[in-house]
Every structure is written in C-alpha cells, then in structure tokens.
Amino acid sequence: MLPDEAALLRAVCDDPDDDTPRLVYADWLDENPGAPGGTPDGRRARAAFIRLEVELVRHAQTYGDPRWAEIVPQTESLIRAHWPEWVAPLKAVPRVKWPGQLAWPGGYDRGFVDMVEFPTARAFAEQAARAYSLTPAGYLYFSRLTPRTAGALRLPHMRTVHTLNLGQGVRQHPGSYQHRPQEIGPAGAQALAANPTLTRLHTLSLAGCRIGDAGAEALAAAADAGRFPRLNERPTYLAELDLSANGLTAVGLAAVLRSRLVAGVGRLRLACNPLGGAGAAVLAAVPLPETLWELDLNDTDLTDAGVQTLAAAPLSERLEVLCLIYNGLTDGAVETLTGGARPRLKSLYLGYNRITPRGAERLAGWCQGRSNAHVDLRGNVLGANERAGLRPLFGDAHVDF
Numbered sequence: 493m494l495p496d497e498a499a500l501l502r503a504v505c506d507d508p509d510d511d512t513p514r515l516v517y518a519d520w521l522d523e524n525p526g527a528p529g530g531t532p533d534g535r536r537a538r539a540a541f542i543r544l545e546v547e548l549v550r551h552a553q554t555y556g557d558p559r560w561a562e563i564v565p566q567t568e569s570l571i572r573a574h575w576p577e578w579v580a581p582l583k584a585v586p587r588v589k590w591p592g593q594l595a596w597p598g599g600y601d602r603g604f605v606d607m608v609e610f611p612t613a614r615a616f617a618e619q620a621a622r623a624y625s626l627t628p629a630g631y632l633y634f635s636r637l638t639p640r641t642a643g644a645l646r647l648p649h650m651r652t653v654h655t656l657n658l659g660q661g662v663r664q665h666p667g668s669y670q671h672r673p674q675e676i677g678p679a680g681a682q683a684l685a686a687n688p689t690l691t692r693l694h695t696l697s698l699a700g701c702r703i704g705d706a707g708a709e710a711l712a713a714a715a716d717a718g719r720f721p722r723l724n725e726r727p728t729y730l731a732e733l734d735l736s737a738n739g740l741t742a743v744g745l746a747a748v749l750r751s752r753l754v755a756g757v758g759r760l761r762l763a764c765n766p767l768g769g770a771g772a773a774v775l776a777a778v779p780l781p782e783t784l785w786e787l788d789l790n791d792t793d794l795t796d797a798g799v800q801t802l803a804a805a806p807l808s809e810r811l812e813v814l815c816l817i818y819n820g821l822t823d824g825a826v827e828t829l830t831g832g833a834r835p836r837l838k839s840l841y842l843g844y845n846r847i848t849p850r851g852a853e854r855l856a857g858w859c860q861g862r863s864n865a866h867v868d869l870r871g872n873v874l875g876a877n878e879r880a881g882l883r884p885l886f887g888d889a890h891v892d893f
Contacts (some may be wrong), residue, residue, distance in 0.1 A: 505627070534577040541570045544567050550764075564669055569602075582627060584839070589611060590609070599765070611634075616647065617647060624652060629653075632652075632657070647673070648688050651689040654693060664893045676703065676707075680703065685720045691877050697734040700733045704744065707744075708744035729816070736761050740767065741765070755767060759788075760790055763786040765792055771792060772797075784811070786815075788815040790818055794816065804832070809836070812838050812839065813837075823850050823851035825842075830857070846873055849874060849878045852882050865890070867890070867891045867892070
C-alpha cells in the first residue's frame with residue numbers, strides 16, 4: 493500500500509463520523525487506479541461504491557424513496573463483482589475474523605467494512621491497531637473472553653466502535669440462547685469501564701457476561717464520572733443496553749438506573765436476572781429517561797405483584813414495548829396491564845405464563861383501537877380449540893399463540 497493511501501485510510505478511521513475523508517479517499521482511488529493492491533476496475537468501483545453509500549445515508553435513508561430504489565441495486569451489483577478484492581487487505585491481517593456479511597451491503601457503512609471479530613484477547617491486543625488502520629469498523633465482537641483475559645477491554649483501540657457485543661446471547665424463549673456469551677465477570681466490566689476510547693458507543697450487549705452487581709456498579713460509576721461512554725465535545729449516551737443474565741439484583745439495578753449510563757437509553761434489556769418485587773420497586777421509584785421505549789423483563793421473577801408495582805409507575809405510560817415472558821403471571825397481571833390508558837404501548841410479550849382464555853379475551857379487547865398492536869401468548873394455558881376461538885377476537889392485531 494502506498495503511503496498516500498495509508499494516510500487517507502488513517503484519516504477515515506480517525507474521524508469515522510465525518511464523510512469528507514471517505515469522499516477524499518474515493519477521489520484518490522479514481523485518480524490512482526493503477527496503485528498497487530488492486531485492479532483499476534476494482535478501485536474505480538470502490539470509489540463509486542463509497543460515494544453511493546454516503547449519498548444513501550445522507551439523502552435516501554427512507555425505504556421507498558426513489559433515490560433509495562436507484563442506489564441500493566447499484567451498491568449490491570458493485571459488491572457482488574468486487575468484494576473479494578476490496579476485503580483482501582483485511583483478510584491479510586492474521587487472527588482476525590471478518591464476518592460473512594461482507595458479500596452484501598449490510599456489512600458496510602458508507603463504503604467501508606463495518607464489522608470485525610477477534611477470536612481472543614491476545615489477537616485483539618496484537619492486531620487491533622492494524623485492523624482499525626484499514627477500516628473504521630463500528631461493530632466489535634469477540635469469540636472467547638474470560639475474566640482472566642478480559643483486561644484487553646481496556647486497550648485503547650475502540651474509538652470507531654459504536655456497537656460492542658460481548659453477550660451475543662439473544663434470548664429466544666426460556667432457557668435458550670443463540671450464542672455462547674463472553675463470561676467476563678465483574679473484572680471485565682471494570683476493564684471496559686476504564687477504556688479511554690469509547691467515544692461513539694451507542695449499543696452495548698453484556699448478556700450472559702456474569703458481571704454481577706459489582707460490574708454493574710463499576711459501569712455506573714464510570715458513566716457518572718464521564719468516562720463511559722467517554723465524553724468528547726458532546727455527551728455520548730447509550731441508546732441500547734443489554735444486561736440480561738448477569739446475576740443482577742435490585743442493588744445492581746439501582747446503581748445502573750440512577751447513573752448516566754441510561755441517560756439516553758431507548759431499549760433496556762434486563763431479562764433473566766433475579767430482580768423480583770424489589771427490582772420492580774426500583775424500576776418504579778427511579779425516574780427513567782423519556783427516551784426509553786422498550787423494556788425487557790423476561791424471566792425476572794416479577795409475578796403479578798411486580799407487574800402491579802410497575803403499572804402504577806409513570807414509566808408504564810411511556811413504553812411502547814414491554815416484555816414479560818416467563819414471570820409466572822396470571823390473568824390478574826393482564827387486568828393490571830390493560831386497566832390503564834398506556835397510549836403508547838403497542839407490544840406485550842406475555843408468553844410462557846399462566847394466562848387463561850379469560851385473560852386472553854381481555855387482551856383482545858385491549859388491542860381494539862391500537863394500531864399495530866402485537867401480543868405474544870405462546871406457552872400459556874390455552875388449548876388448541878381455545879386458541880382457534882380467540883384468534884378472531886384480536887381482529888387486525890398480531891397475536892402469537
């Protein structure tokens with residue numbers, strides 16, 4: 493790679509939110525098609541791809557926009573023809589995994605690869621600087637981290653990262669995870685809180701990482717000190733935080749909710765933590781941001797009493813999505829949830845509880861007049877004939893039995 497090209501790539505990676513360095517690099521590719529490291533056709537195509545993707549983000553983000561419909565097929569065609577050449581320098585970095593999405597537009601952001609995975613902490617320590625000098629990847633994944641190796645999370649190589657997924661444990665139903673989470677423990681959370689370069693972070697998944705109350709308190713303290721996510725010239729807030737399956741009690745939950753860690757959060761996932769009634773009381777007592785629209789409390793031992801506590805709080809009037817799967821809920825919880833106005837609430841996940849046809853009928857009535865209403869009732873006390881009779885009562889609402 494020529495020094496000029498390396499310097500231009502460094503400029504892109506140093507300021508990933510600015511489109512100008514990307515467009516300057518595109519101009520250079522057009523002006524230097526014969527530079528080493530690719531073919532003239534591949535370099536010109538890369539220049540066109542960068543410009544199209546920048547335009548897509550700037551002016552045509554809405555599906556159905558005429559320009560969107562013109563740009564997307566062009567980017568897909570360019571990727572299909574040239575992606576092996578474009579990602580060859582990345583694949584030359586040893587012990588780094590570049591996800592398979594590189595053959596389609598979802599793996600890119602404004603012309604540059606946006607995902608990277610490091611198999612181990614050692615690989616991250618040794619190769620992160622090189623990888624991030626080639627592309628400002630915003631999604632960062634790890635294959636294997638342990639409390640002993642999680643100290644790598646404090647290394648200063650994350651200034652381009654906007655989504656850090658250490659949990660990778662998307663909960664599908666009680667007892668089921670898609671991927672093995674990174675069990676970093678409290679020490680890993682403390683290392684993450686000390687990272688000096690997390691200036692762009694807006695999505696953090698620590699599902700199943702077993703950080704416990706101590707790890708949650710460390711993250712909360714760092715957020716209040718302005719270190720996590722680290723503040724630059726403007727406040728940086730997490731939009732999505734997943735703390736599912738971390739052994740959090742009401743103590744750790746209170747530390748998180750009272751901190752700046754959730755100051756701008758929109759989606760908060762707390763599933764599979766032993767929160768119980770004490771956790772519900774914390775959620776009801778602590779003022780939460782107006783930005784919060786989705787709350788995941790699946791499998792948190794709430795019971796009907798916890799739902800009653802939540803329903804009485806101002807929080808419930810703002811939510812659009814509430815997840816309460818596997819909480820031992822009965823028709824009493826349904827009466828509580830459907831008893832107030834809650835004008836914004838559209839989706840209720842109530843699967844794997846103890847709701848009967850009486851409760852389901854009440855939910856069907858609640859759905860009437862709510863646009864795009866969705867209710868999940870899978871795994872409840874509803875037989876096949878009862879489900880068949882109930883379905884028409886939900887009208888245009890989407891219901892899962």
